[in-house]
Amino acid sequence: MIKLSSDPSIEIHDMTVSYNRKPVLWGVDISLPKNQIISIVGPNGAGKSTLLKSIMGLIEIDSGYIKIFDKSLNEIRHKVSYVPQRESVDWDFPASVYDIVMMGRYQYMGLFRRASKKDKEIVLDSMEKLSIASLKNRQISQLSGGQQQRVFLARALAQQADIYFMDEPFSAIDISTENAIIELFKEMVKLNKTIIVVHHDIYSVKNYFDWTVMLNMRIIASGPTNQVLNAENFKETYGSHLNILTEVSNIVKKERIPIREKKLYKKKK
């Protein structure tokens, strides 16, 4: 079941994406509502992270288009925040918690400029909300996994965006922190923010999220969580009858065929 939203925060139309030349998302066609906490679930290798990365323009898409608040990403970049996976950076980098959270303000500072008083206030406030203000001057190499995750979330908060895309924000954190972060998300939704989260724990989806997207190389379901979360969708997402799609993907990768034929001609131009 793919339910469309009448007043969407994000609209993805017929999107196909390859990662390392291997097609991982086929014909994604969804629209997601505003002011909700939304989860994207699916098994390993289903393309959850790839979906977020394509939305953020980090991966070139093979076909289709993406609109956020009815605009292209470049037009409203400062309204969009992205939280990468915690493991994507080297936490041995010499920087303090404050330095990293301040990076959330860089987009407002522009080149060559330094942090203003307002920037500093927002950074402190963001750290406060994730209860890491006491770690302000702590070196990031000395943080636990959960603290690192909260540093990334604080950085996102400091961006003061309207829509947040988060890749596995609940990995490596304990249940009480998870609850605190969900409470924070609920507060943010009240302030007209939209939060889209790649989530790995299918059991907590029901309690945490208003809307759920089930994904396994293609969209299996998208809609209000209580309508989407049923045995049939579950079986289709996590079941293994997708062999044909996987095998075709492997051939495309091996033979170096672009997934859309027009791409063959683009290069010649």
Next chain:
Amino acid sequence: MDIINLIYRDVTIIYITLGIVLLAASSSIVGSFFMFEKKSLVGDAIAHSMLPGLCLGFLFIGNKNPIYLISGAFITGFISMILIDFISSNSKLKIETSTSICLSIFFGMGILLLSITQNSGTANQAGLQHFLFGKAASLLMNDVINICILSSFIILCVILFFKEFRLITFDKVFAKTIGFPVKVLTFILNFLIILSITIGVQSVGVVLMSAMLITPAAGARFWTNNLYKMIFIAANFAIFSGIFGAFVSYTINQMPTGPCIVVFMSILAFFSFLFSPYKGIIKVFWKRYTYKIRIEKENILKFFYEVGINNKDFNHIISFKNIKTNFSFISNNKLQRRLNTLVKSGFLYYLGSKRWKLTESGKHMGAYILKLHCLWEAYLTKYLNIKPCHVHEDAESIEHILTPELEQELISLVGKEFPDSEFYDKNR
């Protein structure tokens, strides 16, 4: 005094040293970022790849006009960098493979061209081999002025782009999502790297130039966790090595500058590696050693206490032979030393003829260690569902590292089920 007089009399060494110092400072500053980009080896490849450019510059012009030589070096260094990226992103070869391919191919071509120029018979070619290991003494006033201008330019750029460079070396993906021109910034950083290598090849040489980029940063990393401070320390390491390297090379005939500077840098880096109070290797070993001694002492006290429990007499006297049967893995000598220190710190009485018994504070200590041991065993059985027969060994090591705070937490968790808590409290 002779040496000092020599320095003051000779103006040349002063301006050459100034050039080297600025060069060393600028390359170590920009090299620090390169190290965090995990491209240390790429820097080495770029430097080696400059040799064919230098030789081609000479072959085209026929004299050693630095502008042409330096331009040639810059161009081949740049091509090499592009090629490394191109090969690793368009083939199955990983970055380290493409780096070593480019390094060896370009350097091989460079050596070949160097041989050709040396056999060409023109008198001008003399001194071209200095580009291998560098000869600061061959720098002219003009060269030094060029080095000063370009080094200052590099340092200025890093100051201007500090925030941006920090962001792209820490988290490129995030930088892209907030709309930073990551490609342009990466290009600027790479450009500054190549520029600093280029201006260094004449005085330091292509073979060792990459050490100027990476060694100071690697050494400085041991002293601080703050990027500003780290770069500041790296620059100071570089300046210090630059001054001494240039001086030694200038005063000793036939001594190339590059190796001199690198030797001083390596000494500093090695010193940091050994003696840093945070992560230095000696500190780590010392910690491990003192920990081992502490464990041995605690185990001896625990043994005394356990014997006391078994005999229902904490003043029970134990002979060396008895102790030794329980600590057969510790040599007699060491065991004797541990017992002596325990006597000195007032945990044991020595009764003569190799016999000891517990003091009052020794009793407390023994009871405390046994308490921690039992607490951990109780915790493992209750909360981790580990079979009672398996928990002993684990507790043997954990008993030594539990802090008072953790102890309180454990007591509140397992306190009620803790079988002998009253007994241990009574004896503390």
